[in-house]
Amino acid sequence: MLTIRNLEAGTADKPILKGVSLTVNKGEVHAxxxxxxxxxxxxxxxxxxxxxxxxxxxxxEFEGKDLLDLDPEERAGEGVFLAFQYPVEIPGVSNTYFLRSAYNAIRKYRGESEMDALKFMSYIxxxxxxxxxxxxxxxxxxxxxxxxxEKKRNEIFQMAVLEPKLAILDETDSGLDIDAxxxxSNGVNALRSPERAMLVITHYQRLLNYIVPDFVHVLVDGRIVKSxxxxxxxxxxxxxxxWIEEQAKAGV
Amino acid sequence: MPVDTLDRSRVLSSHFGPLESLLAATGDANLHAWRRANLERFNALGLPTTKDEEFKYFVAPRLNEVKWQLAHGANVYRSHLPKGLISKLETTTLALVNGQIAPELDVLANLPKGVILCGLEEAITNHPELVNQYLGKSATLDGRLGSTNDERFTYLNSAYLADGLFLFVPKSVTLDIPVQLLSVIDAHQGPIAVYPRILIVAEENSEVQIVERHVGINGEYLNVPVTELFVGQGARVEYTRIQTETPEAIHIAGVYASQHGQSVLETHTASFGASASRLDLNIDVLGEYAETWMNGCYVARGEQLVDCHTRLDHRVPNCQSFEVYKGVIDDHGTGVFNGKIFVYEDAQKTDAKQTNQVILLSPTATINTKPQLEIFADDVKCTHGATVGKIRDDALFYMQSRGIPENEARDLLIYAFAAEVIEAIDTPGVTEALEEMLFEKLSK
Structure with a gap:
């Protein structure tokens, strides 16, 4: 589903990813x-x-397409979803309106008809x-x-509504107490499916007690050093x- | 050869001579003497320049360049009007075309006993004592605080006072359907100057929702409307004013409200049209425990200039006011906001809040924003804030990442910014209509 090969990227003045390679198949959860x-x-x-x-x-490459060639909204249309580490506040746009716009934009992208407001309400x-x-x-x-x-739950809720093929969860555990x-995690687990892949990004193992991954990769200084x-x-x-950082250095 | 500016000022006054006998036929000698006095006051000042403090940012060269003509008649049918309020609102509508009463556009519903909704000329003839009691009483800053008060265009409007719109809601009457006061201008025969006058009286404990619209159909023209609004003791009035003039028009308007004790006045102004527009919204709070809301939304695109001046006189104690103006400026557009709040020496326990927020969508867009609070009482709560920003990139990306295309996301964010103002309108149908107008305006 997702094939990353030797990905190098950074900000204008600083290289950050220095050759990341990763393959994710559908149904798999990678941490x-x-x-x-x-x-x-x-x-x-x-x-x-x-x-x-x-x-x-x-x-x-995502589902046979060059992902990097697509605009963010096209990526969403193809089925990529990012749960933000810091979800953005948008004053003046209601959650429902926002989600319906997104849901229908994605349907439109896929050549499907839009869902009317009433049906959408019962759907969400x-x-x-x-x-x-x-x-x-x-x-x-x-x-x-x-x-x-609530923000993090809202991210997962959006994911549930938009039903992506690939969900990327960026530090979804940060700032959450144990109940939250x-x-x-229950929400995320309910969305696990043989058709859906997940990339769970986290600093701490804690989250992985609840969202148990199939594979774990360790990223150090822009490279995956251990899987x-x-x-x-x-x-x-x-x-x-x-220890892994030292191993990584020694290995170079 | 360039024509002298002073001569151009006289272009507007020069219509008075040929019109005078016609004008004098409406109303009594006192009214006509008042017209003449106003003409003299205008002539003493002429057209403004950017050296006049109140017009510092009002750059409208066409105002001086054009040889404005007397307004001519025009036939406008409902099908000529832009879609929107007139069909959507369950409303009663009274209309002017080029300053003349236009029954073909009226939509008249049964009104409660005692309510008067008619042309101003008709009101002057049929209800002279009522008109005398109110006309011109509110539209003046004579003797008020402020060292730069400038009402030259109100003088001009008063000098040419003839027809207009009149709404009278008697004591303790509640109007269940909103009243739309519609002024349409069609300048298909060349550049005209038009001076619509609107007089609204809501007597004590009455309730009414009013939508005043200025709609341009064709061509270049100068529209100088004046509205007077009396809000009686304990009355509740919602007044929404929507300006969508033609892209060539110049719109210079004065709205004057007098508000008595325990009344609630909610004003919403939307300024979208004209090449250069100016709105002076003046609210004079005369009685205690009155509540005033001033919401405004303005958009300038292309080379447009939108100038919003507001003025609030807190004369008496224990009143509250809430003001929120929001501007969206794109391309080479210019926005101006000047918000004056005068708190008089006696007006203790005044609680006044003023906010002006602007987003600039292009590096060549300009905003001049100036809160101006003059406070002469010592036990008051007055706050003001002005912010200028741009569309937030993080919000844009967040929406795109959910599948919403960039343009749509941008429009939605701009709408969301203005929504606080537009969604505060209670008059049925108006929020939806304005939302549509705003999207249309933004997507052009």
Whole structure:
């Protein structure tokens, strides 16, 4: 589904990703772990098409298409979804209106007919339940005045509504207490499916207790230096990142 | 050879002579003497230049260049009007075309007993005592605070006072359907100067929702409308004013409201049209425990100039006012906001809030914003804030990442910015109509 080959990217003055290669098949959940500044969030941003990053080498193929060649909205149309580390507040645009615009824009991109407001309401109501999301949040402006937990739940809610093929979760656990973490993880787990892949980006192993990955990759200084199964996350939790950073340096 | 500016000022006054006998036929000798006095006051000042403090940023060269003609008649049919309010609103409509009453555009519903909705000329003839009691009483800053008060265009409007629109809502009457006061201008026969006058009286404890619209159909013209609005003791009035003149037009308007005790006045102004537009919204709060809302939304694109001046006189204690003006400026457009709030010495416990927020969509867009609070009482709460920003890139990307195309996301963000103002309107149908107008304006 997703094939990243030797991806090099950074900001105008600083290379951050220095040759990342990764293959994700449908149905798989991959965790990307790594110390601060290793390039985890840059990887997520580059995949979603965030402006401000420059790709200087490598390729990214998604479902047979050159992902890097597409605008952010086209990527969403193809089925890529990024759950933001810091969800953005948009005063004046209601959550429902926002989601319906997004949902219909994606349908339009795929050549499908738009869904009317009434049908859409009943469609999203069916999605609020399993996230225990207050219906009142739907009529409020997007993320405005939401608590940290509500914002993250709202991200997962959007994911549930838009039903992406590939979900990238960027530090979804940051800023969550244990109850909120459980709620968000339950939401994510409910969305696991044989047709859907997930890329779970996190600094801490904690999240992976709840969202158990099929594969774990460790990103250090812009490269994936180690890959393994879910037990690799536990090892990192126990030993920290120091040993792996040293191994990485020694290996160069 | 360039024509002297002073001569050009006289272009507008020069219509008075040929029109005078016609003007004098409406109303009594006092009214006509008042017209003449206003003409003299205008002549003493002439057209403004950017050296006049109140017109510092009002750069409208065509105002001086054009040889404006007397307004001619025009036949405008409903099908000529832009889609929008007139069909959408469950409303009663009274219309002017080129300053003349235009029954073909009227939509008249049954009104409660005692309500008067008719042309101003008719009102002057049939209800002279009522008109005398109110006409010209509100539209003046004589004797008021402020060292730069400038009402020259109101003088000009008063000098040419003839027809217009008149709405009278008697004591304790509630109008269930909104009243649309519509002024349409069609300048297909060359550049004309038009002076519509609107007089609205809401007596004590009455309730009414008013939508005043200025719609341009054709060509270049100068529109100088004046509205007077009396809000009686305990009355509740919602007044929405929507300006969509032609792209060539110049619109210079004065709206004057007098507000009595315990009344609630909500004003919403939307300025979208004209090559250069100016709105002076003046609200004079005369009675205690009155509540005033001033919401405004203005958009300038292309080479447009949109100049919004507001003035609020808190004369008495224990009143509240809330003002939010939002501007969207694109291309080479220029926006001006000047918000004056005078808190008189007696007006203790005044609570006044003023905000002006602007987004600039292009590096060549300009905004001149100036809050101007003059406070002579010591126990008051007055706040003001002005912010100038641009579309937030993070919000744009967030929306795109959810599949919304960039243009659509941009329009939605601009709408969202203005929504605080537009969505505050209670008059049914108006929010939706304005939303549509705003999207259309932004997508051109």
């Amino acid at each position: 990307i772990m790594g110390p601060n500044g290793s390039g985890k969030s840059t990887l997520a941003s580059v995949l979603a098409g965030k402006p401000g990053y420059e790709v200087t080498g490598g390729t990214v 109501k069916s999605k609020t339940k399993f996230l225990e999301l207050d219906n009142e949040l739907l009529s409020r402006s997007v993320n405005e005045g939401f608590s940290g937990g 973490l459980k709620l968000v 393994g199964g879910k037990e690799l996350a536990l090892e990192l939790e126990e030993k920290g990142y120091g």
